[in-house]
Amino acid sequence: MSDDAINSRVMVISGARKGIGRFLTERYLDAGWRIMGCSRGASDLEHPHYRHVCIDVADDSGVRGLFANVRSEFGRLDVVINNAGIASMNHSLLTPASTVQSILATNVMGTFLFCREGAKLMRGVKGGRIVNFATVATPLQLEGEAIYAASKAAVLSLTQILAHELASMNITVNAVGPTPVRTDLTRAVPSSKMDALIARQAVKRWGEFEDVANVVDFYLKPESSFITGQVLYLGGVS
Amino acid sequence: MDRQVIAQAILDTLRNFDFPDLEKASAEFTEETILFGREGLLDSIALVSFILDVEESIRAKTGVPITLADERAMSQSRSPFRRVSSLADYASQLISEQLSVK
Known part of the structure; x- marks a missing residue:
């Protein structure tokens, strides 16, 4: 493929x-991509090929607005990376309904809305x-991760079914399944819990x-x- | 919003639609053309692409973003996706509602 x-x-x-999303953003900007990033808070990342929008990924009209911006600003879309996610480690019996709602909203609804609006734009570039x-x-x-794991199980189902629904549009839909990575998601979890989790991986490291990437x-x-329709777990987990 | 503009946008989308079946692509399209259902031009997969194309065409012509396949459309006893005319009626109604909210 040519540089152009x-x-x-x-x-x-x-x-x-921040976190993995920030790392991927900087990595693909360095590789020459034009990127529209989003988060709930403002970003301090400045780059001539980067635009940032502050939205809640579960807000339908906000997501539509973001992709309208992509259309007007860039005129095309090639890739969507659904990195935004939240977790809350707690025993099920101690998990408030509001926590369940917010995890499902961000992880499931957010992923769905970005897939839907992204695929509409991707049709334009075939x-x-x-x-x-x-x-x-x-x-x-x-x-302790019942709701988080369940929300990501839903993401897996979405990934597999959208792979079928979007295949005729030459859009692939896949997932990456990270092990614990040192981010805000894992910072609050006791190290003994993390060590026990990592011990269950084939490759026992963070x-x-x-x-x-x-x-x-x-x-x-x-x-x-x-x-398409695949999930690749890191660390030898299957 | 002039309903005729909406109907024309739908007919233009139909004329530019990428039909797998060339015979359908060369058909004469009018407001009475049956889009979906018995004797319709589009199967369910083609209807998805067609609705997205119509939404995009209407957005480009009017500047109003609408969602044609909403819960209301799906629950109507007479599908708005049956004919070009019924789709034009439905889209015009949605656009009027959007503009009145603004």
Whole structure:
């Protein structure tokens, strides 16, 4: 692929202000992508090819507005990375309904809205790539993560069914399932819990941002057009 | 908003639609053309693409973003997606409602 073709490509990343989202944003900006990022708070990232919008990913009209901005600002869309996510570690019997609602809103509704609006724009360039975020908490059936794991199980189902629904539009939909990575999501969890979780992985170490980026890179490769509806868990979890 | 503009946008979308079946693509389209259902031009997958194309065409022509396949459309006893005329009626109604809210 020529440099010009790569330079013209456009990506939307949710949760781009910090953590893995920020890392991926800077990485793909360096690679020449034009990026529309979003988060609930403002971003201090300044780059000639970066635009940032402050929205709640579960807000339908806000998400529509973001993708309208992508259309008017960039005129096309090639990739959506559904990185925004929240978690709350707690025993089910101690989990308030409001926590359940907010986790499902951000992780499930947010992912769905970005897939839906992203795919509408991708039809214009005759194809695209959507990368969703799963978690090893789902296959590991982690105690204390019932709602988070369930929300990501829903993301998996979305990923697999959208892969079928969008295949005729040459849009692939896949997911990456990170192990614990040092971000705000894991900061509040006691280290003994994290050590126990990591002990259940085949490769017993924390995940790094680069591990996640490696999987995203794989899904975005032109040669990956035959890969869809898949989830790739890190650390040897299956 | 002039209903005729909306009907024309739908007919233009139909004329530019990427029909897999060339025979359908060369048909003469009018407001009475049956879009979906018995003897309709579009199967369920094609209808999805067509609705998105119509939404985009209406947005481009009028500047009003509408969602045609909402709960109300799905629950009507007579589907607004049956004919070009019924879709034009429904889209015009949605646009009027949007503009009156503003």
